[in-house]
Amino acid sequence: MHIRTRFAPSPTGFIHLGNLRSALYPWAFARHNKGDFILRIEDTDLERSTQEAVDVIIEGMSWLGLDWDEGPIYQMQRIDRYREVVKQMLDAGLAYPCYMSEAELNKLRDEQMANKEKARYKGLWRPEPGKALPPVPEGVNPVIRFKNPIGGSVIWNDAVKGQIEISNDELDDLVIARPDGTPTYNFCVVIDDMDMKITHVIRGDDHVNNTPRQINIMKALGGTPPVYAHLPTVFNDAGEKMSKRNGAMSVRDYQKAGYLPEAILNYLARLGWSHGDAEVFTKEQFVDWFDLESLGRSPVQHNPDKLLWLNHQYIQNADPANLAIATKRFAHELGINTEAGPDFVQVVGLLKDRANTLIEIAKGAKLFYLPAPNLSSDQIKENIPKAIIPALKDLVDAIVTSESTKEAYAAAFKQVLAKHQIKMPTLAMPVRYALFATTQTPAIDSVLVVLGREEAVKRLSKVIQ
The missing domain is CATH 1.10.10.350 (Arc Repressor Mutant, subunit A)
Structure with a gap:
């Protein structure tokens, strides 16, 4: 099998460490197996997607050295392909138009919740042999729903979590296209993974509930589901799921704070994966060692102190000339003219053993570029x-x-x-x-x-x- 993995972020906010881990592992798996790594931008949420968020994703991955073989591929540029498949599914009886209004859906959900039932669409417009459908209301654009199988279960062997089984009775008929014809996330993902011949989907476990729906759609279209590996949740140092709302730093923040990309990558690698007792290792070693069997199953906690310690290790062991290049921008931001005074490489070499960040080196360097003190x-x-x-x-x-x-x-x-x-x-x-x-x-x-x-x-x- 030729391995093909993907990282498919939604550009609806900045990219933080938890997001980047979902890029690092499929990248490493592809590189370890001499396969392909695809960058896909899932930008069908038109209201929230921004070009700035796309730029941050690309900058962050480039900074960490997570190169891709194909992409970035934008879902909005594939709209015609999705609409083509929706039409094929309608023609084949795999999907159907649903004219149930949002008000009717809300009323149904309220009734179900009052009766302590699971909120789900009950198939009012689902065509069945001998079933009479309601009259089509005038002036209403329908959503398109997938005819989810009735009875039985969706079973897959997750590479991280083991065997998972979800009853089809727990799944209602998923909306695959909105009233304006725009396809929905879970539908686009399936078409993309099939068209791009993705063999392994390595992503956060917040997608576990999406997986049975995606498997059912893929099988209905005659596809073979990829291997799924759902990574455990990353919590922040307060024990909350890492997110922008909970104060997670973006990858740009770490750049501005003077962290080295090698340290960030090393830290992310250990955030749910291990190779014996190895704590500090190169990107090349990580790729050589990486396999899905070594991924942890338990939630992991972000540890800022551990990340700072790792950054210190990389700074301490860095070549002074390379470190000086990385530090210059911070020195210049502090008003230091690195060309007027001692050799900057020597200054950095002197300061690096005690520094945790590039900013600390720059601050320490300032002393050597100030005028001689005029002591009274x-x-x-x-x-x-x-x-x-x-x-x-x-x-x-x-x-x-x-x-x-x-x-x-x-x-x-x-x-x-x-x-x-x-x-x-x-x-x-x-x-x-x-x-x-x-x-x-x-x-x-x-x-x-x-x-x-x-x-x-x-x-x-x-x-x-």
Whole structure:
């Protein structure tokens, strides 16, 4: 079998992590099996679908490196195909026009709920042998309903949940086309999956109730249902289903917050799937390991702290040159001219081990691109004790004659500390203040390398005159 999977989002809002997981798993399954991954935009909800939402979907998937082999395919561009199949179903007696008004349906539902019955259409306009249908009302455009099988069950072996059986008596005759002729979601999905030869449908378990309806329509049209794998729900950190209403962040928010796409992808992979005890792995490893058997059945909870930890791991282990490229936009947003000052790659290399996000790196980098501090005599007196000036002078002399390496500067400090019988903080704090007007910096020997010998000596010399 040639594997073909799809991601079919509705562009009715921003795409969050729960949505992206429903893209990641079918993408990985297709890539693992050398199959095809199709991007399909289900935009038949004309009132709520927006181009901006489509753009966010495409940008988010591109950012994560979830490439597709076909698409994006827009359902609204396939309307003629859906109408063609509706006509075929009407001609074959698989569907029928229903003239029941919305008011009549609401009245029926109210009565059913009052009687504690399941709200469902009872087939008033369903043609049956020997049945007399009501007279067709004038001026009313009907909906088109699918003739769902009566009796028996829909049974499928879900790749995540195991065997699922739904009685046909629980399913009423689904509306497949609205009064204006626009096809409905569950109908379009079936035609798309058949036309696109989808072999595996991997999606959230909020679609479980749609599956028996889709299977019945597909079988009525002579199709073979794909393998279904319904992923467990993702809850937010408050225990609510992840959604925009419950404060879920969009993929753009994570980009703006300084997360790396590799970290997001790694996090999403573990949000309902596992490979032994592996926590941090590459996209290539994930594709190599991925299978449906390793998908979890239980609901999973979004853990922002775990995601931040993963982002730190990726930042810490990233190549400084690549990380500098990713960080520059954040630095520029902070007003940093990365071309005027120390080598930005060196600055990023110095800061990355302690940073959780790219924004944290950019904020830390700002220190190296500010003008040299113009310290007042009071500031010098308060932060650089007079007793430490001799040690500072010796340190400047040692720096001037040292190689411009972390190891050489560390040796210079050690030499001065031994000569003056003082501890590292006693010397390092005044040095930091003289260089940046703050005592909070990374390791001072590394700072000297990045700042540069000439600039460091110039700044230190101002406080020892």
